[in-house]
Amino acid sequence: MAIYHFSMKTVSRSKGRSAVAAAAYRSGQKLEDHYYGLVHDYTKKSGIELAQIFTPDDCSPSLKNRQDLWNAAEKAEKRSNSTIAREFEIAFPQELNQAQRKAMLIELCEEIVKRHGVVVDACIHAPHSQGGTDDRNFHAHVLMTTRQATPEGLGKKTRELDDRKSGEVQWWRAKFAELTNSHLEKAGHDVRVDHRSYKDQGIDREAKVHEGPATTALRRKGLENEIIASNDLIQKRNDIRAANENSIQEYYDLAKKIDAAELAIKDRDREKNNLEDCYQTYWDFQKIYENFLVDFNATDGNKAEQAQVIKDHNFTEHLESFKKASLVLKQEGIEPTRPPEPSLLGKLSKVFKKQNVEAEAVPFVTFSEMQSIEQEYFTPIFQYIEQARKSEKKRLEEEKRKAKESFEREQREEIARAEKSRQKALAVEEYFRNFDKTGLGREFDNELGFIHESRMGYIGIMTQLQAQSYVENDFKEFNKYTKEKYELIEDLIPKLNAEDLKLIKKIIDTDKSVTGVDITVYTDKATKVLEERKQDLEWRSTKQETTYTPSPAPSKRKDNDNDFSM
Incomplete structure (x- = not known):
């Protein structure tokens, strides 16, 4: 008889669970957990029929590796109560063989990837060989990421399976029943499964409580807990129903006596x-x-x-x-x-x-x-002690408040420093823009030749060093380069003509206006030398005008004029 089992679980940090550990156990592999700094080795685990990863076509290649995949899933979640992974736990009908179970699981996983865009890590487990386990219990663990897979890695969080009101889990329960019946039909079997409860199907049966790993382990050892005892009683009651549907009242009376007796025993043991x-x-x-x-x-x-x-x-x-x-x-x-x-x-x-x-x-x-x-x-x-605890709490709250205020103050100061740096950067940019307007760097075609051009180029280099020191607030270096620059300007001024003096005057005026630093000790001296050179050039020009007398032009001779000396 085909059975139906489909349940959804989560791997959550709030319960102390690890997605890497879960993947290692289900796949029977050895995986290193980077988040917790542990190594999970389940290579000795037997009974694993299949362990396969299913991904969207365009996802990052690293997500196809089990070690990288689940460590990436752990890294993507920052909160201490994050859900790292979700899991569908399913049971296969005993009527299907190994190849048919594999085909059924592959179809399910591909549908999950298509619908949610996540990565799926699926493993088929065979029944345990120890006593107490049903040898028909072939089942699968379908572990999936909570985030969608993208070419860059794990991306947006999926939420539809977290919302009970969305009906997504119920949709998957129905889908899995449909998938199971489809494969049973393909395999030539007439039996079918139904995902609905006994009550919704109109069947007078009781549903058993799911026996997790811990309860299953106890059953294998021949031990008992409340879940095992309850399920055994439910099975007895269901057997009675199946054997004699007309003896419902008799069954209930018997069941009540059994329950009362077991409760009495448990109460005595508990007491x-x-x-x-x-x-x-x-x-x-x-x-x-x-x-x-x-x-x-x-x-x-x-x-x-x-x-x-x-x-x-x-x-x-x-x-x-x-x-x-x-x-x-x-x-x-x-x-x-x-x-x-x-x-x-x-x-x-x-x-x-x-x-x-x-x-x-x-x-x-x-x-x-x-x-x-x-x-x-x-x-x-x-x-x-209570008063000391309250005082300590108050002290910690005060420290927290002060730390918050300090942090906010530092943030404001950092913003102010950044704004100041930005203003400085704008000033330097303006500095060079104004400096370029002076025409510095143009070629000079005059009697000074290459020497003149090289010195003007050196002034440009000194200006760049000035600006760099200014941005870095290294005013010692700034004064050094300013001094060297103006020593060169003072040395160059006596060799310049009136037109080039205008260029030097613009350089001095630009320095004064954009640096924001007092360099008058250099600019005033250079201005004085420049004025002296201008006066010298004016004096030279005046002297040339007063001492120079042009020669009279020679008279033109006619062709028939002869100069005969008698």
């Missing part, structure tokens, strides 16, 4: 275990309290030291456990202040055997005594 645990706690506290008093009395009444002793011995929790255990024993009529009765010795035989507690043992401190001691001695200390 016995609870009493044993309480008696164990009671006697454990005697030694804990005795050791605690040694350190507590050594404090000489210092509250801070007493609080530290309570913390070191974890005394508050031990005291609460002792009080709860004492109340339970008292309600059951057990008074640990006197030697235990023979009937109690039998009921608590495991405790006495384990602890070697003698029948005539007398407690170091009773519950009533501890109540008085707590009220007189420990309550003030507990209040002190």
